[in-house]
Amino acid sequence: MTGRSRFESRSDDVMASSYPEQVTSQGVDNDDSGSETSSIVHNGSVISTVPDRHGFLGGTQYSTDPKQQTVPAIVVLRREQKWLRMLAHWDRVMNANYKKVRERCRKGIPPSVRPRAWLFLCGGKLLLEQSKTLYKELILQEGDARWVDDIRKDLHRQFPFHEMFVDQAGHGQRDLFQVLKAYSILNESVGYCQAQAPVAAFLLMHMPAEEAFWCLVSICDKYLTGYYSQGMETLQIDGEILFGLVKKVSPNVYKHLKKQKIEPILYMTEWFLCVFTRTLPWDTILRVWDMFLCEGVKIVFKVALVLLKFSLGRAGVLKKCPTMYETLEVLRNPPQAIMEEEFLINQVSTLQKNTAFIKEN
Incomplete structure (x- = not known):
């Protein structure tokens, strides 16, 4: 899946289809006159002027609720x-x-x-030390015009309500462009795949551009080898492996998917290619990535198994999914409760203990 792809259809992409160079705003009445925050209208969407604890100003990831400290x-x-x-x-x-x-x-x-x-x-530190000047050299190159054009078109679609990327002329979109362009030059056989953009943007929220670049290199070339290549053969193979694991973890869900002839590629593509950065709540994503970067792609499989089991395997859900359309709609919008950090991580941990067929290191 190189260049343009299904990810363009996401709702946050539509809302962010034409960002100006600077945020233009107009006042919006705030119900709480004593609040320290206020809201503005930005491209037709109401966003906060103060970011939440993860840097979001609006959108589905935005939350004013403080994180509940379950650990002293x-x-x-x-x-x-x-x-x-x-x-x-x-x-x-x-x-x-x-x-x-x-x-x-x-x-x-x-x-x-x-x-x-x-x-x-992820080994990014080692890669950086082995090639200390390479990133700086890569960003000075022009790059393949085909990939550069696609990258520029995708910049404003990546977490458009995050403070790093809300401004088209800001350092966030600039760094994202350089990181993606540098990778497309480094690995010419892959070039650029649209699903790499949210992964790179997610990394940039946590580290400087050069470090994010080397982490992206490691993820694309070692963790998810072949996923971003044209044709997605590796992803399709892993889809069949996932389907076989569903049969063991949740036989009723397996039978339902098989009966409706729903190929894994129809529901797992975004999960795997974007490593859940466009699917899960933010706190959950962070915990998943803690494990993913330590243990590898098997964590992606286990999270996918949890989502499949508890999205479709709940009482009465399958009866409400008589056709492929309803089934895929459920999988595209998993219940919020099963995606919350405590529940999902606990379920993944249960799989860690009880699924000997997913080999432990």
């Missing part, structure tokens, strides 16, 4: 200290005690060390 502050502090010690001796720790690293990733990486931990986990 003293525990978070201890975890931070443990991660800092691991990162200071990374090679030795990974070689001697990978299972401990995996356990700590499954518990959730503390936000204060998450960007650095991700860089180390």
Whole structure:
């Protein structure tokens, strides 16, 4: 799936179809006159003037609710200290005690060390050290006009309500362009695939452009090898593997999908190619990525299995899906409750323990 693709149909893409160079606004009455925040109208959508804790000004990911601290502050502090010690001796720790690293990733990486931990986990740090000047050299090149044109068309579609990307002339879209262009030059056989854009944008929200670039290289070339190539043969093969796993995890869902002849590629493409960055709530995405960058693509499989099982496997749901249309609609819009951080991560952990057919490291 190179160049243009099905991702253009997403609702946030439509709302962001023509961003100006600067945010133009007009006042909107705020019901709470004592509130420290206010709202503006931006391209027909009402957004906040103050970002939420993840940097969103509006859209489906925006939330004014503070994160509920389920882990005591003293525990978070201890975890931070443990991660800092691991990162200071990374090679030795990974070689001697990978299972401990995996356990700590499954518990959730503390936000204060998450960007650095991700860089180390995926091998981006090593790639950067091996080619210290390469990124700077790549961004100075013009790139293939075909890919450059496609990249420019996609910039405004990536998290358009996030403070980094809301301004067309801002550093967020500029860095995103450079990262994607650099990858298209580095890996000419792949070039640019539209699904790489949300992955790169997600990384840029957490780290500088050069580090995000090397993380993207690692994800595209090692974690999701072949996913972004034209024809998507690897993705189709993994789709069949996923379908076989559904048969073991949720036989009734498997029978339903088989009866309606719904190919896996119809519902799992965006999940796998974008690593759930366009599907799950933000706190859940962060936890999924903590595990994904440690354990690899099998985490993507396990999250997909949870979504399939609890979207379609709930009591009475299959009866409400007499045709392919209703079934795919459910899978495109999973119930919010099953995507919440605590529920989904717990279910993935249950799969970790109970599914011997998904091999553990």
